[in-house]
Structures are given as C-alpha cells and as structure tokens.
Amino acid sequence: MTQQNMTIAALQQAYKEGTLTPKQVIKDALERCEQYLDHNIWIELFSLEQLQPYLDALDDSNMADKPLYGIPFAIKDNIELAGFPVTAGCEAYAYTPDKSAFVVQQLIDAGAIPLGKTNLDQFATGLVGVRSPEKWGPCHNSFDKDYISGGSSSGSAVAVALGLVSFSLGTDTAGSGRVPAAFNNLIGLKPTRGLLSTDGVVPACRSLDCVSIFSLTTDDANTVFNVAAEFDANDAFARPNVDTNKGNYGKVGDISFNFAVPQAEQLNFFGNTEYAEQFEKSVKHLENLGGKKHIIDFEPFFTAARLLYEGPWVAERRMATEGVDRHAMLQVIQDILATQEEARADDLFKAEYKLQACRQQVREVLACYDFILTPTAGTTYTIEQVQADPIKLNSNLGHYTNFMNLLDCSAIAVPTGFITSGLPFGVTLFSRAFSDARLLTYANLMQQSLRLPLGAIELECPDSSAPIAGTGDRITLAVCGAHLQGQPLNYQLTERGGVFLEKTVTANAYKLYALAGGPPMRPGLVRDKQGTAIEIELWSIPTATLGSFLAGIAAPLGLGKLEVTDGRWVTGFICESYGLDDAMDITAFGSWREYLLNK
Incomplete structure (x- = not known):
C-alpha cells in the first residue's frame, strides 16, 4: 500500500484539488493501522462506522472555516x-465520559x-512506553520493535511516526511529550503550561500537567497549536496566551541568534558515545546557521528536576x-506511588x-538567550533492558526533561540525526513560558536546514x-543597552518577532549614562552637543507589537527619535x-557592552 503524505498541508491541498476525500483518507489510514497491530x-482503534458522524459533520462545512478539515489525529487514552x-492504561479505572x-x-x-485512543505508560507515569498491562502490551518503537517507543505518550508518537495520523495529542508532565518524539523522529511540542486546557484530562500531577502535540513538521505543530491554545475558563490551571506568542511563528530571517548549552561535565549520555557525538553535531x-553558543551552569535545572520524584509532588x-485499587496497577506504578x-x-x-x-537562579538565564539546547534524552534502551531495570533506566531518560514544568518552561523536541543502528536522535529547545512561537520558529530553522525524512516512513521533508x-508592517528600532543581543531584555524583541538588522553607532551627538537601580542594569542615552558616537543595534519589529513593547519600558526611559551615524532618524x-541625577557618565566607553566588560 502506497504511503499517503499525511502532513496537514498535503492533505488540505489534495482536498482542494479533489484528488482525495476525508473518507478515503480515513479508510486508508484504518487499513494501514491493521498492518501495525x-x-x-x-x-481502542475506531471503526469506519464509529467515525462516520465526524465525516458527516464535514459535509456541510466550508474548508476555509475549518483549519483541520478532514485531518486524522490520535488521542492519548488519558484524554476524554x-x-x-478512558482507561489511562488501567482497566479497573475505565469510565466513559459524556463530553x-x-x-x-x-x-x-x-x-x-x-x-482512536492510544496506548500509554499506565496513569502517564513513565518515559519508556512499556508500562502497559498485558492486554495492550508494550508499545514498540517505530524504527526497531526491539526498542522502546518512549513514554508515557507512546502510542500517540508511534501513530504519527508510522504515518497513520497527521498529528496526535499526548500529555507531558515530566517529558512524556518529548522523549517519544526523540525516539520516533518527530516534532514534540510541550507548550507553555496552561495554554492547552487540561479539562477532561486524567491528571498525573495536576499542577504540572500539560497537553502536548506530536507532528511530522513544525508547520503542522504550529497549525494544531493555534487551534488548541484557546483559553478555557473551566480549567483552574488555564492561562490565556499573550499577544507576543501569537502569529510570530515562521522562518528565521538572515539574523544571528544566541543559544546556551550545559557545561560539558554536566552532560550525561549514560555511556552512549553516539548520542554524545550527535549532540555535538x-x-x-x-553555529553554522548563525547561532552563537554560550555555556551555562545547569545545576539549578537539575536541582529542580530531582524534586519531581524525590519530593512531595509524588503525592x-x-x-x-x-479510589483505584492499588493492586489493579502495575507493580512498577505501585512502587512509584509508594x-x-x-x-x-x-x-x-x-x-x-x-x-x-x-526559579530565581534560572530567570535571567532564560531571558538572556533565544533558547537553551539539550539532548532530549541521553540514550535509549531496548524493551528487554527497561523491563529488567524499570526504575533506574526510566529515571535516566528524564535527565533533561523533568524540570521543565516545575520551572514553567516551554519546550520543543526536534529530530537532528540518526545513529549507526538507524535509530533517530533529537534535541530539545526550551525557554521561559510563552515562548512557544519563537521556539517553533527555531525548530523550523533546524528542520528545514537538516531536511531529514519525516517520521519512520521515509517521507521527504517538505x-x-x-x-x-513576524513579517508585515514593521518599524526600525534602535537599542543601546539591556535589549542588545545577549543582554537580559533582548527576549522582549525576539518574542515580538523582532529581527536584527545591523550593528552601528549614533551620530556624534550623544552621551551614555549608567542609570541607578536594577536589575537589570540599564543605560540612558541623551543627546548632547558635547557627545560622541555610541554603539547601537537596529532591529525591525512589527508595529502591532510596538505598543506592548512600549508599555514595558520603565521610567526614566522612553521611545523617541534618535540620529544614526549615516543621518537617518529612527x-x-x-x-x-x-x-x-544619580547616574554615572560612561560615555568614554563608547558602548554599554564595553562598560559592562570593564566596569
């Protein structure tokens, strides 16, 4: 059977051209599912008869009004x-929701x-995909059935990787939406906690839970995210999205960017030298794409990660x-809950x-860089290995994932290569909350530049x-201090779709002062006949986001007109x-960066 291109864009194009119908796609997908039982x-895999009401609902619909018209997806079976x-991987827990x-x-x-509803590590407790009762069995990796699929969102990831659905929903409390993505060559978006409602989701750790998205491409992840990220007032943990996190996804222009990685001695690949080599690649x-690498101390992230299972969050x-009989659970789940x-x-x-x-220790680190980069997982294992040592090996897989929701980060897993066995390797880009669109943009840069085949189906990357x-109606903005690249407030530009234009200087008519107060430390630029040229950066930002940017500027600073060395006023x-009044004249340094280096 010929593999259908299941990306959202490909299916939508086929529907528009009349070469496919949603019913044909669903029927074909169900037939292919039978090949991978x-x-x-x-x-539970639904029948065509069970799916007919969903197909019928499309009959009187306008494709233009439905951004996911006829797109098949899978649902992790802890989501209603x-x-x-809903079983959450435990028959004794099963119930049938009415909505x-x-x-x-x-x-x-x-x-x-x-x-259909997909297999998972029981009660979403695990990163391995083998913690499922015998009735359903361990979910197998899409590349090699001897290897783990990753969990807990195991079936959701494998369904996308094998081209059975276009996207799927998982959950991600400690890495369950990223580890399976890495092990199956997928995009795995763990959005900002609260942006996707958890109303109707069986909780694992309710204060930390997050609905996640698996897809073949970043374009598809972004499409699904924009549909799903609607504020739900019935979810006590829901948070409305912010304007700077809307509509700013896309391709990265010809700009430099800053990213950070852990210190070399803090990276752990658990003896897997090929994973270490892939991460370095x-x-x-x-760096070849224009990124500037920075090294950071990762200990605060690891300290937070240890709290998840070594602290009271297990409660x-x-x-x-x-209310669930503990003896109805798998022994490994009982052991963890005990x-x-x-x-x-x-x-x-x-x-x-x-x-x-x-949180305080990482706050400025998260603000200073466009993203932080880690391996998604330090290694992988066979199903047999995990079953022989279920706690320790599972713990190893959470080395780079457990801290994310505790520290209120958004994250995205991206495939970046393959090891010699043919198994995939991937990295995770993460940043502070409400950075989803920006992270998707850099993930898109990586996917488009690497051009790896999609999932496990050898589909060419489109x-x-x-x-x-962030393109559209834009304005040129000059910055001279805390908003420069690599400085603590630069994210206020990048998260608004800001694009770096050039590094230059002002006209010979300005003085620079180090203002009192902080953090962050800030300079003040003042026009003065006795002044000189001061280093600045020019950025292009959408005019639609300028108002929110201006609202965040603290006195005594503001926006006005400034003369560039070439005579332009921006x-x-x-x-x-x-x-x-209490400021220090630092004009002699010629730039804020030089002052910080030499003060």
Whole structure:
C-alpha cells in the first residue's frame, strides 16, 4: 500500500484539488493501522462506522472555516473523547465520559477526525512506553520493535511516526511529550503550561500537567497549536496566551541568534558515545546557521528536576489515582506511588522554597538567550533492558526533561540525526513560558536546514510554507543597552518577532549614562552637543507589537527619535533628564557592552 503524505498541508491541498476525500483518507489510514497491530499502538482503534458522524459533520462545512478539515489525529487514552472509554492504561479505572476534553473538542470543531485512543505508560507515569498491562502490551518503537517507543505518550508518537495520523495529542508532565518524539523522529511540542486546557484530562500531577502535540513538521505543530491554545475558563490551571506568542511563528530571517548549552561535565549520555557525538553535531549545525553558543551552569535545572520524584509532588500522583485499587496497577506504578508516603506539609513548603530558589537562579538565564539546547534524552534502551531495570533506566531518560514544568518552561523536541543502528536522535529547545512561537520558529530553522525524512516512513521533508517570522508592517528600532543581543531584555524583541538588522553607532551627538537601580542594569542615552558616537543595534519589529513593547519600558526611559551615524532618524531609547541625577557618565566607553566588560 502506497504511503499517503499525511502532513496537514498535503492533505488540505489534495482536498482542494479533489484528488482525495476525508473518507478515503480515513479508510486508508484504518487499513494501514491493521498492518501495525503488533506495535501495540492502540487501546481502542475506531471503526469506519464509529467515525462516520465526524465525516458527516464535514459535509456541510466550508474548508476555509475549518483549519483541520478532514485531518486524522490520535488521542492519548488519558484524554476524554465523548462516548468512548478512558482507561489511562488501567482497566479497573475505565469510565466513559459524556463530553470531550476541551482541547479535543477544539480540534474536532476545527474539522479534525479522531482515529482512536492510544496506548500509554499506565496513569502517564513513565518515559519508556512499556508500562502497559498485558492486554495492550508494550508499545514498540517505530524504527526497531526491539526498542522502546518512549513514554508515557507512546502510542500517540508511534501513530504519527508510522504515518497513520497527521498529528496526535499526548500529555507531558515530566517529558512524556518529548522523549517519544526523540525516539520516533518527530516534532514534540510541550507548550507553555496552561495554554492547552487540561479539562477532561486524567491528571498525573495536576499542577504540572500539560497537553502536548506530536507532528511530522513544525508547520503542522504550529497549525494544531493555534487551534488548541484557546483559553478555557473551566480549567483552574488555564492561562490565556499573550499577544507576543501569537502569529510570530515562521522562518528565521538572515539574523544571528544566541543559544546556551550545559557545561560539558554536566552532560550525561549514560555511556552512549553516539548520542554524545550527535549532540555535538547539532550544536555545530546551529553555529553554522548563525547561532552563537554560550555555556551555562545547569545545576539549578537539575536541582529542580530531582524534586519531581524525590519530593512531595509524588503525592499529586497518588491523589490522581484515589479510589483505584492499588493492586489493579502495575507493580512498577505501585512502587512509584509508594514513595514519599511520609511526606508532611512542611516537606512540601521546604520543596517549594528550594524550587523557588531554582526559579530565581534560572530567570535571567532564560531571558538572556533565544533558547537553551539539550539532548532530549541521553540514550535509549531496548524493551528487554527497561523491563529488567524499570526504575533506574526510566529515571535516566528524564535527565533533561523533568524540570521543565516545575520551572514553567516551554519546550520543543526536534529530530537532528540518526545513529549507526538507524535509530533517530533529537534535541530539545526550551525557554521561559510563552515562548512557544519563537521556539517553533527555531525548530523550523533546524528542520528545514537538516531536511531529514519525516517520521519512520521515509517521507521527504517538505518546504515550510511559513513566512519570515513576524513579517508585515514593521518599524526600525534602535537599542543601546539591556535589549542588545545577549543582554537580559533582548527576549522582549525576539518574542515580538523582532529581527536584527545591523550593528552601528549614533551620530556624534550623544552621551551614555549608567542609570541607578536594577536589575537589570540599564543605560540612558541623551543627546548632547558635547557627545560622541555610541554603539547601537537596529532591529525591525512589527508595529502591532510596538505598543506592548512600549508599555514595558520603565521610567526614566522612553521611545523617541534618535540620529544614526549615516543621518537617518529612527525610533530609539531616550532618557528623561531627571533620570541622570544619580547616574554615572560612561560615555568614554563608547558602548554599554564595553562598560559592562570593564566596569
């Protein structure tokens, strides 16, 4: 059977041209699913008859009004779909909801068709994909059935990798939406916590849970994200998206960017030298694309990660399974839930204080760089290896993932290569909350430049249809201090779709002052007949985001007109005269960077 191109753009084009219908796509997908039953992908695969109501709903629909018209997708079986049982990988827990999870309903309303409910590590507790009862069995890797698929969103990832659906929903509390992406050559988006509603999702750790997206391309991930990221007032943990995180996804223009990696001695590949080599290749590739690498101390991230299973958050997992006979669970799940049973309220507060200290330590690090890069996982294992040592090996896989939601980060897993066995390798790009569009943009840069085949189906990587990120009506903005590349507030430009234009200087008519206060430290630029040329950067940002940028500028600074050395007048930072009362004249340094290096 010929493999159908299941990317959203390809299916939409076929529908427009009349060469395919949604029913043909669904029928073909169900037939291909039968070929992969031994991969243990599904807890329940729907029949064509069960899917007919979804197809019928498209009959009177306008494709232009439904961004996911006729697009098949899979649902991890800890997420509710009306009229179909939810098991969370445990038969004793099963129940049938009368309405769909908010995020699922958003997708269906946009025209997507759910093909079935997918296998998972029981109660979404695991990163391996083998913690499923014998009835469903371990989910097998899409490249090599002897290897783990990654978990807990195992079936969701493998279904996309084998071209059975266009995208799928997983959940990601500790890495469950990224590790399976890495092991199956997929894009795995773990959005900002709260952007995708968890109403109708069986909780693992409710305060940390996140619905995730698996796709073949970043374009598809972005399309699904834009549909799914609707604020849900019924979800106590929901957060509305911010304007700077909307509409800024696309291709990276001809600009430099800054990324950070952990210190070499903090990287752990658990003896897998090929994974270490692949990560180094990924770093070099980003440098060749214009990225400037920075080295950071990763210990605050690791400290936060250890809190997830060594601290009182395990109690949240026990709360999620209250009322379920512990003996109905797999032994490994019982063992995990049995830890930290003696934790007290003061233990929770001690852990929260430690976590808050980590948050403070990483706050400026997250603000300084366009993204931080790590391996998604340090190694991979066979199913047999994991079954022989289920706790330790699972823990190894969370080395680079467990801290993300505790530290309120957004993240995306991206395929970057293959090891000699043919298994895929991937990296994760992450940053602070509400950086989803920016991370997708840099993930798109990597996918488009590497041109790896998609999933496990040898489908050629298509050209991205996205525009240059943040293009449209734009304004040139001059910055001279904390908004320069590599400085703590530069993210306020990049997250608004800002594009670096050039490094230059002002006319010979300005003085530079180090203002009182901070952090962050900031300079003030003042026009003065006795002044000189001061280093600046010119950036292009969409005029639609200029208002929010201006609103974030603290007195005594503001925006006004500034003269560039070539005679142009552009919008730039200026300083009110009263702000100089306690300021230090640093004009002699000629630039804010030189002052910081030599002060």
